[in-house]
Amino acid sequence: MLKAIQNALRIPELRGKIAITVAILALYRFGAYLPVPGVPFSAMLAAYKNAAAGSGALTVLNLFSGGALSRVSVFSLGIMPYITAQIILQMMQAVIPSLGALAREGESGQRKITQYTRYLTVVLSLISAIAYLFLFKSPTYGMDFSQMGIPSLLEDVIVVFTLVIGALIIMWLGEVITQRGIGNGMSLIIFANIMAGLPAAIIQSVVAEGNILVTILTVAVVAAIIPVIVYIERGQRRIPVQYAKRVVGRRMMGGQSTYLPIKVNTAGVVPIIFASAILYLPAQIAVFFPGVGWVQAFANAVSTGWINWILSIVFIVFFAYFYTAMVFNPDETADQLRKAGGFIPGVRPGKATADYIKSTLDHITLPGAIFMAALAVVPSIVFSFTNNSLIQSFGGTSILIMVGVAMDTIASLESQLKMHNYDGFFK
Template identity: 45%
Template sequence: KQAVGGVPVLVQAEQGEFLIRLLTIITLTTGTVFLMWIGELITEKGVGNGISFLIFIGCLDSIPKNIADTARLDKPWYVWIILIAIIIFTFAAMVLMTQATRKIPVQYPKRVIGRRIYGGQSTFIPLRLNTAGVIPIIFAQTLMSVPSTIARFALPETRIGEWITVWLGFGHPLYQILLGLLIIFFAYFYTSIVFNPQDLANNMKRMGGFIPGIRPGARTAEYINTVLSRITLPGAIFLAIVALMPSWIMGSLGVQFYLGGTTYLIIVGVALDTIQQIESHLLMRSYEGLLKGTKIRGRR
């Protein structure tokens, strides 16, 4: 046999199959570790999360091909108008849901320490409608792909395997219902992991802060948890709609929709976070320049 580039490789058929698998594993592992290293460098010396930025670049790279594949479809003009309107509306909804927050007012009492007065200010706790981001969709889709994968490899050409492949295949109503329920479940589950109302309430109590009309401590934690549970539901339903949107479009319009909602949710989320961090860096630099100018004038 001869490898790519003209280098002869003398192996038997069995050895060749084993070497191909071994080289594939080594290549994928090495590439993954290298990308993790690049991501850490971007996080340390760049702007934003490096791993998220690499995923963002990968999603952008797939857009031209997806648009070209969708444009090759032979459909009436009104189908394309409906499709473009759905895409524009979805993008606007993604930006709105990603930026939407519920602000809980917090007040800090005045404290006299020596001759100075501290506190006496009002602020707020921003709670996002979509605190979990795109993670619930990834978890749910990964979990839903497990039965079909096992059926293809462990139960080929059997009734049970065929039943699992058909009923839990992409586009089947049972698959869509289970996927939507799993997304809602993981949205609540992941939000409870990344956001702890009890710790927030304890920190507020330690600093003397309180929510108007709510007692500090356990009552504050219960109130924050109640508000967070209420606003997580519309965010979770929105994630389920985004994940199931390609299947609905294919079923209603008869279009093989290559533009996945999850991909564009990642693009919108990472882009907005990067823009916010760039604005924060520019604001900090402007403050640093103002402070330096004040120091120079003071010396003069």
């Protein structure tokens, strides 16, 4: 592992990508501590602690913003407006034929969809910024911007404008990491958000709450779960493929046996991120109605507790199938096999091969998705009765996201290392 990292740092191109990624994540974390102009930092931090004491929704919002919400920083909106825009656009591709055709046009179509995603991100960021303004001025926070020395309306505009610009900067940072860095920028930013709060949660659990035994048990359970997640993430179903013999000039070609690998978890960490984004929406909507009790109760129920567990399982399974269908097309795979002279033993080429691949994909996606959903929910269920802040902030979903993103990043580095004739991380 250490030798592979040294090899990666020896390659100028890869070293530059790593440097860009680290620099952008450091810049992002700096923005999470940079307060909105005119907003008192210490007063807002104290107000958040009082407001979040009995609100699971606020805890979820703060977790996925990397603690930026508690400081009312420039990056308080986090990456969620961009993720929500991506979810909406991807789901619309399945129901709007013109968008679906655009997605199949290749690079030019993807550029168009990316442009639409950016426009939708601006709209969602504006809505979220206005909602946060309502939250900050509600009795929950009790902030009176008229005491800042400038007109209240001007301060409102400054807060909304700053939050929207911060969300757009995060979107740009994520795209730069994706294009010029070492992995998926969206996933890495979420990973940074979750990891940023881990040390503080552990310290609070041990020092402030005195739950040393619970903290040790939590760490032990996490350590035991990680190898299981890695095992499932790297598991695959290998469909045997045989290539027919053919004569090319004076040489006999083909006749080879190989396999078509299909991952148990084809969608990777995306279903968990998408499910978290959907469950995050009620908490986001609740900030529009800070004084309405039933709205706050609904947002808290969806953010934590048994309703959150059930919905997490449903959404993770749904998005596992949905995203797998987006990234893996059995018809195209069957057509490529037919053109290359390959076939699955005992299965006719063409539609029968596509149906066989689709059936195999459906059969392995379901247990994989259920297993990942169980891993996301079971730790939260087991430790929910402890009222421990570490468990409240870092349930199974956070663990799955952190491990999944780390594995995707390592896989990306490994593939680039092999391109330069070096052994990968998993020799």
